[in-house]
Amino acid sequence: MTNAKTKQVHEPLIHITKRDDCSFAKSAIVHLIGVVIALVFSSLLIIAVTGQNPISLFKSMFEGVFGTPIANSGINKKYVESLHIVAILLCISLAVTPSFKMKFWNIGAEGQVLMGCLVSAYCMIEFGGEMNNTLLLIVMVVASVIMGAIWAIIPAICKAYWNTNETLFTLMMNYVAMTLVSYFIMVKDKSGRSDLGIINERTGYGYLPDLFERNYIFNILIVAFVTILMFIYLKYSKQGYEISVVGESQNTARYIGVNVKKVIIRTVAISGAICGLVGFMIIAGDKHSIKDSIVGGQGFTAIMVSWMAGFNPIVMIPVSMLIVFLSVGSKFATSAFKLDNSIGDILTAIVIFSIIACEFFIRYKVNFRKSAKGDK
Amino acid sequence: MEQKPAIELRNITKTFGNVVANRDVNLKVNRGEILSILGENGSGKTTLMNMISGIYFPDHGQIFIDGEEVVIRSPKDSFKYKIGMIHQHFKLVDVFSAAENIVLGLNEGKYNLKASTERIKEISAQYGFELDPEKKIYTMSVSEKQTVEIIKVLYRGADILILDEPTAVLTPQETEKLFAILRRMRDDGKCIIIITHKLHEVLSLSDRVSVLRKGEYVGTVETANTNESELTEMMVGKKISLNIERSEPENTQPRLIVNDLECIDRNGVKILDDITFTANSGEILGIAGIAGSGQRELLEAIAGLQQVQFGEIVYNDPKTGKEENLRNKTPMQIRDLGVRLSFVPEDRLGMGLVGNMDITDNMMLRSYRKGKSIFLERKGPKDLAQHIIEDLEVVTPGASTPVRRLSGGNVQKVLVGREIAAAPTVLMAAYPVRGLDINSSYLIYNLLNEQKKKGVAVIFVGEDLDVLTELCDRIMVIGSGRITGIVDGRNTTKEEIGLLMTKTKDGKQND
Missing domain, CATH: 3.40.50.300 (P-loop containing nucleotide triphosphate hydrolases)
Structure with a gap:
């Protein structure tokens, strides 16, 4: 038929197609490339903005995380301190995971932890010296866990029965918690300071004991334990299975006769309870003080950790390590180089952003227009 | 020279990941002709048509309209070549009237609903549609909504019409009416492509039939020279009996x-x-x-x-x-x-199964509560999964593949298998x-x-x-x-x- 010459026509420059499966090795390579690109990009930025040598800045980040302690930081090795920060972030991430797996967008971890802190601090002040220290610690744990759970259950009940928006609700609960803490501080300390100073500084009532002659170890062990429990709970327990079913499809859950309301409330209560436990750990094992910003936004960072790890408790360990490394390291490096703190935030953002962007390249393939037509 | 085909596809190939949706498909449709594209689900019919209507872009191959090679990058391009597609799932705004939906998104200068309504009436009269342009979509029956979709593309001047499984939602009477209209359009010189898997419709309506099987182009036959069993054989690749047993x-x-x-x-x-x-x-x-x-x-x-x-x-x-x-x-x-009581619901992946879970975990849906242990017992379900995979010939890499990755037929086998196992x-x-x-x-x-x-x-x-x-x-x-x-x-x-x-x-x- 027609052998007329075909007109030169233009394909779109790029078109995007979906990939099927990405092997583990391939996805690891993609991530590695992502990190390298992030490092190159941040180096350029460092040179352009500050004129510093990026290599020495990165070196200083490592020093900030693993290096020798600064003179006044006591007997702790620096990496134990860093590990403790990881532990706290990891534990909040574990806490939010069951809710998120159930597609209950709980962004109230911040407030739930804070309420745990508040109750722990209250117990320390009120019952310190009135009872045996072990008993006091037990009372603090129980009270914090219950308080965290209550703080989470309130939005959960409203969600289950009246289908309220849990995102807004849990967010608002954060502000209520902060205000309550401010009020508490105002009542306890009429001087108008924003924190209470170190509680029971002389007596040490309600302090978690040091293990292996170091503090923080107790907290780290608790978190290790919670991590294993959460992994087993989500993967091997009937309740964990119900969480997945409800999260994937409430219709399926109804179809097999799961009481969806019950599962929602129970799961969110577990999230809240673990948040409460973190509150206890912060007060009894670390800060021994309270202020309304004591959680420092970790309740939100934890959501990112949980998502980036694909809700897998074990994967959350390296992810939270990475995040803590970036934030602690860059804070140290920027102060060592006398740079503005925001530089650190920007570096952190670049790395995290490029890791998240990797997901796109794992799921999709980008095809560019072939320069020559006809050949393969 | 002979008449140039209204639309011609040459060696069209499209892949999604590892799945080949279309491989080297060739197709020709003339004006004043109805072509059926016949194929089982998953044989790539809709993908092929989506490439003509600008939703997908082919990996290889060429498209010719009236003998000229064209590139269709977007639905806008496809409108330019007067191609109109009527999708299986209607894309209408419920609270708008028929006329409003038809002119929606058109840029004809001034918005004049009255003039448009007149033109809609003209089109309806020409081909024998029964439609009240002022009727709201949400009060319409499925067949009326389909009418709106067809008039929508005619209003835009389409003379190559593609209908994706148009009869799936119609009663036999409505189907007959639709076919009468399509024949009238053909006689008016329009080029009509209809996607279907119902054999008797193919035979009663179309002039020629092109058959696809698993994304491959099998061939085109004149409807007059073929019959149900030949078409089935082309479609499935082997002879099968079409009788359902009834004891x-x-x-x-x-x-x-x-x-x-x-x-x-x-x-x-x-x-x-x-x-x-x-x-x-x-x-x-x-x-x-x-x-x-x-x-x-x-x-x-x-x-x-x-x-x-x-x-x-x-x-x-x-x-x-x-x-x-x-x-x-x-x-x-x-x-x-x-x-x-076993129940195979309509919505397989949204109700009967959990798409992201593997076959074993889906087997557990019905039975996981058994026993007092707080932990799951996965052995029984795993055996059941294996059993169903073998007995019902489920095509899957294994029992630990998420069911959403399976094809429609295999998903259904898993679901029915589980319900019967109870x-x-x-x-x-x-x-x-x-x-x-x-x-x-x-x-x-x-x-x-x-x-x-x-x-x-x-x-x-x-x-x-x-x-x-x-x-x-x-x-x-x-x-x-x-x-x-x-x-x-x-x-x-x-x-x-x-x-x-x-x-x-x-x-x-x-x-």
Whole structure:
């Protein structure tokens, strides 16, 4: 038929197609490339903005995380301190995971932890010296866990029965918690300071004991334990299975006769309870003080950790390590180089952003227009 | 020289990841011609048409319109070449009128609804559409909505029309009407491509048939020179018998008696009214009706998922002879009563299964609660999964593959396999062969027949009237939530059922 010459026509420059499966090795390579690109990009930025040598800045980040302690930081090795920060972030991430797996967008971890802190601090002040220290610690744990759970259950009940928006609700609960803490501080300390100073500084009532002659170890062990429990709970327990079913499809859950309301409330209560436990750990094992910003936004960072790890408790360990490394390291490096703190935030953002962007390249393939037509 | 084809495809290839949706497809359609594209689900018909209408872009190959090579990058490009596609799922704004929907998104300078309405009326008169341009979409029947979609593309001047499974939602009478209109358009010189997997429609409507199988182009034949069995062979790749077995029911006993059932939806509108019927053991009871006439609600009411306003659902226990009223019992309570009710819902991945879970975990859905342990027992479900994969020839890399990765037919095998494994006394299946290829469909019919022979009361909600009349012992027809007739499957015709489907409660025809 027609052998007329075909007109030169233009394909779109790029078109995007979906990939099927990405092997583990391939996805690891993609991530590695992502990190390298992030490092190159941040180096350029460092040179352009500050004129510093990026290599020495990165070196200083490592020093900030693993290096020798600064003179006044006591007997702790620096990496134990860093590990403790990881532990706290990891534990909040574990806490939010069951809710998120159930597609209950709980962004109230911040407030739930804070309420745990508040109750722990209250117990320390009120019952310190009135009872045996072990008993006091037990009372603090129980009270914090219950308080965290209550703080989470309130939005959960409203969600289950009246289908309220849990995102807004849990967010608002954060502000209520902060205000309550401010009020508490105002009542306890009429001087108008924003924190209470170190509680029971002389007596040490309600302090978690040091293990292996170091503090923080107790907290780290608790978190290790919670991590294993959460992994087993989500993967091997009937309740964990119900969480997945409800999260994937409430219709399926109804179809097999799961009481969806019950599962929602129970799961969110577990999230809240673990948040409460973190509150206890912060007060009894670390800060021994309270202020309304004591959680420092970790309740939100934890959501990112949980998502980036694909809700897998074990994967959350390296992810939270990475995040803590970036934030602690860059804070140290920027102060060592006398740079503005925001530089650190920007570096952190670049790395995290490029890791998240990797997901796109794992799921999709980008095809560019072939320069020559006809050949393969 | 001969007439140039209105549209020609040469060596079109499209892949999604590792899946080849189309490989080297060649196609030619002339003006004044109706071409059917025949193929089973997943054979790449819709993908191919989506490339013509600018939704996908082909990996390789060329498209010619009137002999000129063109590149269709977006739906806008495809409009430019006067190509109009009528999708399987309508894309209309519910609260707008027909006319408003038709002009929506058009840029013809001034917005003049009156002039547009006139033109819509002209188009309707020309081809014999019956449409009130001022009618709102949400008050329309499915066939009216389809009319709006067709006029929408005609209004935009399309002379190459692509219809994706247009008859899937229509009654036999409506289908005939649509075909008459399509023939009139053909005589007017339009080029019409219709995607379908129903053989008798292909034979009655089209001039030529192109067959696709698993993304490959098999060939094109003149409709006049072919027959059903040849087309099936082209489609499936081997000869298969198209007869559905139907044995005489034995030892039938009333198993499920539904009495005067009434349900209302969220807005207080009656979705089921005055439903009274009996499902017998050892019998397949078919349920026919236009989509959305209350079939889903009826099955869900029996399964304990839909609030019942009035009436009762009585289950006769074959072991004890006791009667249990299932009305407003939760699925758990129903199971605790010892009622072995299996339910294959319409929405497979949204209700019957969990798409992101693997086959083993999906097997557990029904049984995971067994035992007092707080931990899951995965061994039994794993064995069951293995068993179903082997018995029903599920094509899967393994029992640990997420079910959403399986093809429609295999997903359904997993679901039906699980429901049958529970050794039911009542088995309800809603559209169990929707989207399945011929082989899988026959496998499902056989499974239902096996259950019937075992003395299970089978309730089968279907949409293909040919299948219903061949498979079922009795057929209950529902129209707008009411029973409009229960007929004997052996002595009825498609036309009789079609009429019952559109009958309203005062006995008048609804059209």
